Amino acid sequence: MKAEVLKVKEKKDEKVTIECVAITNEVREILLFVQSNGYEITGMLDGMYTQLLPSDIFYFEALDEYVFAYTKDKVYQIKNRLYEVEERYQDIYFLRISKSIVVNLRKIQSITPALNARFMAHLKNGEQLIVSRQYVKQLKKILLGGHNK
Numbered sequence: 746m747k748a749e750v751l752k753v754k755e756k757k758d759e760k761v762t763i764e765c766v767a768i769t770n771e772v773r774e775i776l777l778f779v780q781s782n783g784y785e786i787t788g789m790l791d792g793m794y795t796q797l798l799p800s801d802i803f804y805f806e807a808l809d810e811y812v813f814a815y816t817k818d819k820v821y822q823i824k825n826r827l828y829e830v831e832e833r834y835q836d837i838y839f840l841r842i843s844k845s846i847v848v849n850l851r852k853i854q855s856i857t858p859a860l861n862a863r864f865m866a867h868l869k870n871g872e873q874l875i876v877s878r879q880y881v882k883q884l885k886k887i888l889l890g891g892h893n894k
Contacts, residue, residue: 746771784837786830788814788821797821799837803868804848805830817870842866842884843877850887 753759761779765772778800785796803815807827814821823830831839831847838850852868856876859865864876864884876884 784834786814786823786825788823790819790821795821799834799839799849800851802849803852803870803872804846804874805839807845815872840880840884840887842874842880846874848874853888856884856888 763772763775784799786799786802788795788797797814797816801816803817805823805827806813806815812823812825812827812830814823825833827841827845827847831841834847839847840850841847848866848868852870853866854869855867856864857867859875862878862881864881866874866876866884868874
C-alpha cells in the first residue's frame with residue numbers, strides 16, 4: 746500500500762482519502778484511527794489523569810453516580826455521563842447494550858444467546874457482558890453487517 750501526503754495551507758482543508766480495491770480489515774483499522782482522532786477522553790486512576798484513546802477502551806459502565814472506562818487491564822473514572830459517551834462515540838464503533846453499558850464493538854470476540862432473550866457479549870480481554878433484550882436487535886444488525894459503522 747502506497748502512502749502520499751500533500752501539504753495544504755489551512756487546517757480546515759485537511760482531509761484523508763483512502764483509495765482501495767476492497768474495504769479490508771486493514772483499511773477499516775486505518776479508517777477507525779483517522780475517525781477517532783480528536784476523540785480522546787480523560788480518565789482518572791489513582792488520582793492521576795490520563796488521556797485514553799477510544800481504541801483502547803473495551804466498554805464504559807455507569808455505576809451509581811459515576812461512569813468508568815474499562816481498558817484491557819485498568820479501570821478509569823471519567824467525568825462524562827453515559828448518554829454523552831454513547832452520543833460522542835457511536836460513530837466509531839461504540840454501542841449501548843444495556844441501561845448501564847456502552848461497548849466498543851471492535852472488542853467483542855463473540856456473542857452467544859443467554860436466558861430471557863438476552864445475549865452474552867464475550868470480549869477479547871475475557872470479560873463477559875450481558876446484552877439486554879431491547880439492545881439485541883441493534884447489536885445483531887450491526888455485527889451482521891446490516892449497518893455501516
